[in-house]
Amino acid sequence: MFHFQGTCTYVLSEQCNSGLPYYRVEDILFSLDIFAGFLQVNGNFASTPFSLSNGTVQVYESGFSVFVSTDFGLVVSYDTNHYVQISLPYAYQNGTCGLCGNFNGIRRDDFQTRDGEVVSSDVVFANSWQASGDDEPGCGPQCGGLDCAVCSVEETALYSNTDHCGILSSSSGPFAACHEQLPPQSIVDSCVYDLCVGEGYQPILCQALTVYASQCQQSGIQLPSWRRPGFCEIPCPANSHFESEGTGCPPTCVNPNSTHNCPLPPQESCICDSGYILSGGVCVPHAECGCSFEGRYYRSGQTVILDENCGRRCSCSYGSMTCHSHGCGPLESCRVEDGERGWSYQTFDGLTYQYPGACRLTLAKVMGLSSHPHFMVTAEKVPRGQHGFARILHFEAEGIHVSIEMARNSKVKVSEWNTCLKLCSSFNIYLCVHGHNTV
Template sequence: ILQNSSGPFAACHQTLPPQNFVQSCVYDLCIGGGYQPILCQSLGVYASQCQQNGIQPASWRRPGFCEIPCPANSHFESQATGCPPTCVNPNSTQNCPLPVQESCVCDTGYVLSAGQCVPYAECGCSFEGRYYRSGRTVILDEDCGRRCSCTAGSMTCSPHGCGPHESCSVDDGERGCRPNGYATCWIRGPGSYQTFDGLTYQYPGACRLIIAKEMGLSGHPHFNLITEKVPNILQGFSNVLKVRVQETEICFHVFQVDGQLYKLPFSSGSNQIHIFHSNTHSIILRTSFGLTVQTVWPHFVRVTAPIVYSSSLGGLCGNYNDEPNDDFQTPNGTLVHSSQVFGDSWREGSLASHCVENRVFNPLNYSSTEFCGILTSPHGPFTPCWPVVDPSQQVDVCVDILRRSEDPESTRCQVLRDYVLMCQQQGVSLGEWRNTTGCGKNNTHNFWR
């Protein structure tokens, strides 16, 4: 078709001989196994070269052959202007120095706004040398001193500032106030907790428990983490983790958002919530305001919250005020000294007997290097992490979890994996730890596919 003397490119042959283009096209198609988009790309390159030389080929694209799909409110033209009208310059086609080209062109009544065709009435704002789409809100100045919104072509700004636990910075091209620090709460095995402030305790559980909750004191987005035990039809219980962010609820058992089933990765319409698989056989929920939930449910949960929530949280993860001695506060603010009383105070619903599972208790010594003691062994794979995650405390937690497990050998690998995740959060990679501990990939679990 390129060198056909009566084909759509014939007018260009004298100025731009097609032989070299044909050879390149044949080579690319052979390498690509005759894949049609490769042919279309080769033809498009020649057509573009012709247009740049002031020669317009005849129409060569047709339905089913090298069509160019165009986005909403636009259509394809083979001889489109090289200077399409935009909201900033609606008269850009006048005296355009560029040659015509194949392109998608906005329909009548629409104009380009930040790469999208919008009605003229929805044009954005030109402000201080930059263009912003209509409806967009941005933070400006090095100290984040202004919050500006574009509405109906006009930019409106108001004073803005960062909070006492925030700093102004640019992330992914967006300026904003970002937390100066974070804290993490860990939940492992059947009822082992480590609060945001570092307090470790045991609590067996209940039908419905509040793990972490914004108590309405911070002025930042509200969130709530809840665990539930739901009786199965046959026997036992299904453990469910629910995360509510503002008005959106995510269920980690059968993966649901607001009652609808989804496959991962998932992003909410507002981009406030992103959920995806990690490379450690876990699921990660990440919010735009800094809250992160990582889980290998139901064996492991990690909740990381920004410091802007300091002293404004409640639940089994504590109050996040950097004081572990007062973490056992009930919802009404009363300080108690029993983990059982503390945990009971954060239950929702009842502590009915049907939520109590018959737990085994194995008195064996699991502190040996064959089990939990490998964490503190100087010859084990975990020594690089000792400076940042104290292994002795984790051995105690490990022993308690294994004593309550019906399958200690399998549970051992899950607990060791939990320690590895703690190390990874601190920037320490432990390499091939599975090979030296007997925890091969067949010991891992993948709950969502």
């Protein structure tokens, strides 16, 4: 157990020095971006569950987490907030590297840097695993290890009592049944540490309790209800309700019989009410299920343009996909939206290309030590509503940040308009947005 407050992208775990199938987990869950039942994979948004690489990679939701599993035994889960867990088969012993260590059963050599040196400093160790190509300005640890939290004796005593983190280790508390299998002290220590950093913010406590409860349930230990009104309650979306021992394989429109022979243990979940079923992360009446079409799932009412030449316009209506021939007009060119092709770019030297990218990309910035004023322009795609996405440009210069949002309805929103005018005037620059996604 170690604490590291870095703000860059880091390699959590990677296959090293073995002939086994290669994998790498960076920062948060394979760089998957998650929003309301949609996940972005290599620039493309898809609704869970789905598979990749001819079924060798499965992506699905269970409880409050998204899981990625491979045919060689790697399983990564992410609760879309703060907790990532990576599981590997024993064949990978002594064949991993990264922040999660080398998996050789020896703790004292886990702080092995990218260069193979075993160090005593967790900060030196973790910094060595910064992902290649991550050069965001200002990223890096602001403090080291336990020094990041200034926790007084009084605060330690307060946050360790049974009204706070101490509830985890209480022999008469709701988590006692799990103590023998999973000693709670490391979670308690982290909980106290985080509460010191967060000045007692209750959601931090709830996160720690949720992590331990989830680990217990994954180990087959069911706990008595520990949430209560006003304390770590779970609000559920429309047409669903909270269950402390919900199914690990919730029925979906893609697989309505998923609860049969479910291999996953029961866990805390928001379960669709009777008569409803999950459709792209939303509980809908059974009759309103969408369409499974050419390896993708589309919600009812969704219309998409398919094929590289935009040759088909297809609409999903209550389980039936209807497609018609489609072509671009004389003043139009084919560009598949919503991540299929992504943004179009033209370099300062006139090279034009398309790149699906991730959620946020750097378009231009001042490099290294320069006499020129610092600026940085980034672009990102953000989900809006259940089906749409907005493109946002972020412009930073001289401590000022302006965001320009381009919605699908062609409207433009600019944060701090007066600041934007002053900034663009002083730098003598123009940001031109052509159409919906060309910069």
